[in-house]
Amino acid sequence: TQLLEQSPQFLSIQEGENLTVYCNSSSVFSSLQWYRQEPGEGPVLLVTVVTGGEVKKLKRLTFQFGDARKDSSLHITAAQPGDTGLYLCAGVRGNKLVFGAGTILRVKS
Amino acid sequence: DTEVTQTPKHLVMGMTNKKSLKCEQHMGHRAMYWYKQKAKKPPELMFVYSYEKLSINESVPSRFSPECPNSSLLNLHLHALQPEDSALYLCASSQATYYEQYFGPGTRLTVT
Numbered sequence: 001t002q003l004l005e006q007s008p009q010f011l012s013i014q015e016g017e018n019l020t021v022y023c024n025s026s027s028v029f030s031s032l033q034w035y036r037q038e039p040g041e042g043p044v045l046l047v048t049v050v051t052g053g054e055v056k057k058l059k060r061l062t063f064q065f066g067d068a069r070k071d072s073s074l075h076i077t078a079a080q081p082g083d084t085g086l087y088l089c090a091g092v093r094g095n096k097l098v099f100g101a102g103t104i105l106r107v108k109s
Numbered sequence: 110d111t112e113v114t115q116t117p118k119h120l121v122m123g124m125t126n127k128k129s130l131k132c133e134q135h136m137g138h139r140a141m142y143w144y145k146q147k148a149k150k151p152p153e154l155m156f157v158y159s160y161e162k163l164s165i166n167e168s169v170p171s172r173f174s175p176e177c178p179n180s181s182l183l184n185l186h187l188h189a190l191q192p193e194d195s196a197l198y199l200c201a202s203s204q205a206t207y208y209e210q211y212f213g214p215g216t217r218l219t220v221t
Contacts, residue, residue, distance in 0.1 A: 095157055
């Protein structure tokens with residue numbers, strides 16, 4: 001059983017559509033990170049959410065951290081082909097970074 | 110500056126070769142990591158170094174040998190690898206082991 005359940009696994013949408021990716025756990029995390037990774041490149045840190053109920057915005061991306069700090073979501077408004085990639089949520093557990101399984105997003109023009 | 114650099118970008122090696130992957134960061138981070146990643150999957154942790162000492166080895170086969178010469182450098186020595194070891198190898202660093210991690214661009218390794 002994954003400590004962080006991420007959904008959906010795959011998402012293929014048209015340019016201009018909105019989407020939401022979910023990251024859920026039965027455990028409390030002190031913080032959660034969201035990364036975006038393009039093929040053949042390393043994951044790039046998008047945001048860290050720390051406080052329960054926190055909302056952070058990065059241009060068309062909105063990140064939320066659940067009140068109980070067990071879940072998080074990433075919402076993209078008006079998706080563009082440049083948003084295509086693998087989106088990963090991750091949280092620190094002990095000395096390790098625990099990853100969700102990832103969401104492969106494809107935005108078609 | 111949040112840059113982690115890795116060399117080489119690509120590596121092709123035979124099963125009898127010995128090669129090394131290199132990673133460098135100048136952010137003053139005291140924790141460094143090696144991950145292995147297969148296509149469309151999340152990174153899998155291999156090793157964690159904290160203050161230049163190996164703190165976690167995720168039961169990685171001995172054909173992978175990490176080394177941390179100083180607080181800015183991390184190496185991964187490879188010997189007698191198998192074709193199934195072909196993957197993207199990622200290095201990451203963080204201020205400490207419970208802080209957010211910053212990843213390098215990776216080394217694409219192909220074992221023939």
